[in-house]
Amino acid sequence: MDKKPVIAPKGRQQPRVKIEDVARKANVSPATVSRVLNHPDIVRPELRDRVMRHINDLSYTRDSAARALKSGRMRTVGVIVPTLALGIFAEGVEALQNRLSESGYTLFIANSQYDQRREFQELQSLIERGIDGIVLVGASHGRELRSLIEQAGVPVITTYVAKAGGGIPAIGIDNESATREMTEYLLRLGHVRFGAIANVVAASNDRSRARLEGIQRALSDAGLPLKPTQIVKADYSLAQGRSALRGLLTDHPDTTAVICTTDTLAIGAMAEARKMGLSVPATLSITGFDDVELAAQMDPPLTTVSVPAAEIGRGAADYLINAIAGSPVPRSVVLPYRLVMRSSSAPPRPSVRPARRGRSRDH
Amino acid sequence: MDKKPVIAPKGRQQPRVKIEDVARKANVSPATVSRVLNHPDIVRPELRDRVMRHINDLSYTRDSAARALKSGRMRTVGVIVPTLALGIFAEGVEALQNRLSESGYTLFIANSQYDQRREFQELQSLIERGIDGIVLVGASHGRELRSLIEQAGVPVITTYVAKAGGGIPAIGIDNESATREMTEYLLRLGHVRFGAIANVVAASNDRSRARLEGIQRALSDAGLPLKPTQIVKADYSLAQGRSALRGLLTDHPDTTAVICTTDTLAIGAMAEARKMGLSVPATLSITGFDDVELAAQMDPPLTTVSVPAAEIGRGAADYLINAIAGSPVPRSVVLPYRLVMRSSSAPPRPSVRPARRGRSRDH
DNA sequence: TCTCGATCTGAAAACGATTTCAGCGTTAGG
DNA sequence: CCTAACGCTGAAATCGTTTTCAGATCGAGA
Numbered sequence: 001m002d003k004k005p006v007i008a009p010k011g012r013q014q015p016r017v018k019i020e021d022v023a024r025k026a027n028v029s030p031a032t033v034s035r036v037l038n039h040p041d042i043v044r045p046e047l048r049d050r051v052m053r054h055i056n057d058l059s060y061t062r063d064s065a066a067r068a069l070k071s072g073r074m075r076t077v078g079v080i081v082p083t084l085a086l087g088i089f090a091e092g093v094e095a096l097q098n099r100l101s102e103s104g105y106t107l108f109i110a111n112s113q114y115d116q117r118r119e120f121q122e123l124q125s126l127i128e129r130g131i132d133g134i135v136l137v138g139a140s141h142g143r144e145l146r147s148l149i150e151q152a153g154v155p156v157i158t159t160y161v162a163k164a165g166g167g168i169p170a171i172g173i174d175n176e177s178a179t180r181e182m183t184e185y186l187l188r189l190g191h192v193r194f195g196a197i198a199n200v201v202a203a204s205n206d207r208s209r210a211r212l213e214g215i216q217r218a219l220s221d222a223g224l225p226l227k228p229t230q231i232v233k234a235d236y237s238l239a240q241g242r243s244a245l246r247g248l249l250t251d252h253p254d255t256t257a258v259i260c261t262t263d264t265l266a267i268g269a270m271a272e273a274r275k276m277g278l279s280v281p282a283t284l285s286i287t288g289f290d291d292v293e294l295a296a297q298m299d300p301p302l303t304t305v306s307v308p309a310a311e312i313g314r315g316a317a318d319y320l321i322n323a324i325a326g327s328p329v330p331r332s333v334v335l336p337y338r339l340v341m342r343s344s345s346a347p348p349r350p351s352v353r354p355a356r357r358g359r360s361r362d363h
Numbered sequence: 364m365d366k367k368p369v370i371a372p373k374g375r376q377q378p379r380v381k382i383e384d385v386a387r388k389a390n391v392s393p394a395t396v397s398r399v400l401n402h403p404d405i406v407r408p409e410l411r412d413r414v415m416r417h418i419n420d421l422s423y424t425r426d427s428a429a430r431a432l433k434s435g436r437m438r439t440v441g442v443i444v445p446t447l448a449l450g451i452f453a454e455g456v457e458a459l460q461n462r463l464s465e466s467g468y469t470l471f472i473a474n475s476q477y478d479q480r481r482e483f484q485e486l487q488s489l490i491e492r493g494i495d496g497i498v499l500v501g502a503s504h505g506r507e508l509r510s511l512i513e514q515a516g517v518p519v520i521t522t523y524v525a526k527a528g529g530g531i532p533a534i535g536i537d538n539e540s541a542t543r544e545m546t547e548y549l550l551r552l553g554h555v556r557f558g559a560i561a562n563v564v565a566a567s568n569d570r571s572r573a574r575l576e577g578i579q580r581a582l583s584d585a586g587l588p589l590k591p592t593q594i595v596k597a598d599y600s601l602a603q604g605r606s607a608l609r610g611l612l613t614d615h616p617d618t619t620a621v622i623c624t625t626d627t628l629a630i631g632a633m634a635e636a637r638k639m640g641l642s643v644p645a646t647l648s649i650t651g652f653d654d655v656e657l658a659a660q661m662d663p664p665l666t667t668v669s670v671p672a673a674e675i676g677r678g679a680a681d682y683l684i685n686a687i688a689g690s691p692v693p694r695s696v697v698l699p700y701r702l703v704m705r706s707s708s709a710p711p712r713p714s715v716r717p718a719r720r721g722r723s724r725d726h
Numbered sequence: 727t728c729t730c731g732a733t734c735t736g737a738a739a740a741c742g743a744t745t746t747c748a749g750c751g752t753t754a755g756g
Numbered sequence: 757c758c759t760a761a762c763g764c765t766g767a768a769a770t771c772g773t774t775t776t777c778a779g780a781t782c783g784a785g786a
Contacts, residue, residue, distance in 0.1 A: 109472040
């Protein structure tokens with residue numbers, strides 16, 4: 001009843017059991033205890049067991065700070081994602097953490113909110129913390145960030161992209177090629193009047209930028225280059241998907257296919273289409289990117305590109321674990337994406353000729 | 364060209380600049396450099412500036428391991444969430460990290476996959492890493508976990524619930540009361556045949572369990588207790604929401620209101636209802652919990668309970684920062700939830716009496 | 727019985743920063 | 757001009773492990 005009020009304990013109240021205490025109890029030297037912990041195979045089994053028993057008795061755990069100081073390794077990895085709000089990143093981080101945990105590593109997490117300056121600051125803070133490896137997202141980072149990494153001499157890998165500049169290894173998919181394929185698929189279906197909704201407002205979002213380029217390239221190659229007004233820039237919110245579609249159809253009412261660089265945008269677009277009384281895919285085909293859980297459950301189910309987020313996370317973990325250990329590591333890993341054709345895309349309605357207005361202007 | 368092949372560097376290649384190097388360059392003692400860094404106000408300004416210049420010149424950063432060893436504080440906090448796949452947790456973690464980062468703390472993240480054993484292991488690993496504070500989710504944790512925390516003497520706070528056992532402080536909402544209110548609202552609308560879909564398969568999911576209890580209590584109080592078959596247990600996936608609704612309506616085709624303990628389940632249920640040709644809310648009212656971004660964008664928009672996830676994350680950060688500093692902290696914080704009435708709920712259709720089959724069986 | 731190896735184990739020196747304690751120089755007051 | 761007091765700075769101890777290096781122990785072979 002007379003314990004301190006609502007004040008949290010100042011320091012550890014019990015003076016922390018250290019390796020020396022265990023050593024004394026077990027009648028061995030601290031060195032032996034350390035060996036039992038770190039190289040169990042080089043100490044005589046009976047002695048090892050005895051020491052182990054005392055370790056458990058005292059429920060001794062080593063001080064990671066001292067350990068890190070002496071050994072120079074923190075057994076810690078950091079990750080900086082743009083945001084956790086996107087399921088695709090959350091999934092990757094979760095897989096990353098799980099794999100690291102299996103190998104005795106712990107994961108520091110930070111988020112940049114798509115802001116390069118913040119990314120730099122967070123990275124600085126992580127490096128000061130002595131992390132052994134770092135996971136980044138995307139290919140575009142400030143050059144000062146790259147020099148910071150280089151100077152720190154910490155292994156790094158960037159994710160969700162197939163390649164990154166500045167000699168940084170990458171694990172991910174070829175975003176541009178994915179949307180190019182998607183666009184070609186829609187072209188094959190017979191579409192000729194396209195629109196694109198891309199979350200490219202954040203300067204650092206090179207994934208969506210690459211995806212947009214894939215769309216543009218495919219359409220240029222088909223002789224149907226996108227006019228600026230056929231491209232709507234958005235952020236990553238559902239609501240922006242809605243307004244983007246509305247804007248797009250205001251400028252180009254005869255559009256038959258809308259390609260979004262994100263499922264979230266596509267879902268927003270679908271919601272808006274429904275509200276506008278447009279039927280998907282009969283009058284409008286819509287496609288997304290990421291294949292989030294909801295995509296398959298939409299009505300109609302969303303045609304999209306499946307991104308192997310968990311595999312990316314696991315791969316990044318493996319890469320860093322090897323790199324830290326000094327094992328050989330691949331330069332970059334390109335993972336396969338998968339086009340998932342569902343019912344939100346279909347051939348354009350053949351009978352209707354809603355293009356009259358556009359056509360008449362041409363001749 | 365003759366740099367080592369694909370082998371990562373073994374240790375830091377540059378031998379790391381330490382405090383002594385700075386001291387030598389600046390012609391002062393290491394002690395002074397340390398003081399410049401930690402207590403700038405007690406060192407003569409001109410000298411301080413000189414030292415600072417050399418610190419920058421050499422781009423010296425202190426070794427956090429040594430610092431932590433000597434000072435006993437890691438400036439690090441850990442969080443264990445069930446999963447990051449749920450936006451509600453991702454949002455909280457993001458807010459938590461942002462607030463901690465502002466105060467110079469870094470966040471370790473781990474996930475338990477709703478498994479108490481795993482939660483214990485991850486916590487153990489975090490504590491061994493010397494974290495200064497820990498954030499948990501929910502009220503139900505093994506007693507060995509509680510004793511581990513106590514023994515480590517680390518401040519802890521649990522989140523998303525209004526109170527937790529074992530003297531652990533909490534920050535969150537009163538889940539039971541929220542669903543009770545929601546149920547009462549549906550009762551007032553005139554519903555009498557209810558169904559509940561709850562993600563309670565995970566033993567440790569006390570949030571959903573409390574929510575389910577809220578539903579049951581309200582209905583019991585109204586003299587309409589739920590039969591076991593009116594409660595469908597699920598996990599947290601959209602697909603389970605679908606199959607749960609199907610199962611529920613198979614057993615009780617005359618149901619007019621379905622209360623879900625999660626938006627994800629509710630969205631799945633809505634998708635299934637649409638597929639079954641049932642119109643929401645005309646023949647079936649559906650409600651969720653969490654108010655995820657998508658809830659407002661559904662067709663019809665989903666009636667749900669809004670959970671202040673970001674505020675929970677920030678509050679947890681503030682709590683721990685204060686507790687670690689030894690400042691007074693509140694025992695627990697109950698945050699307000701908010702019932703968000705949208706169009707997925709409405710009075711039951713008065714004219715229709717689809718209950719015939721069920722009724723005939725009764726008499 | 728003695729010596730040579732082969733194993734294990736212990737003593738002690740790091741790892742890099744923080745902080746106490748004491749000493750130095752300077753200024754103010756007598 | 758001398759002493760007291762104050763403000764800064766430096767020397768050195770310390771935090772808890774890991775690891776090198778050497779010493780001890782034991783068995784086997786001569």
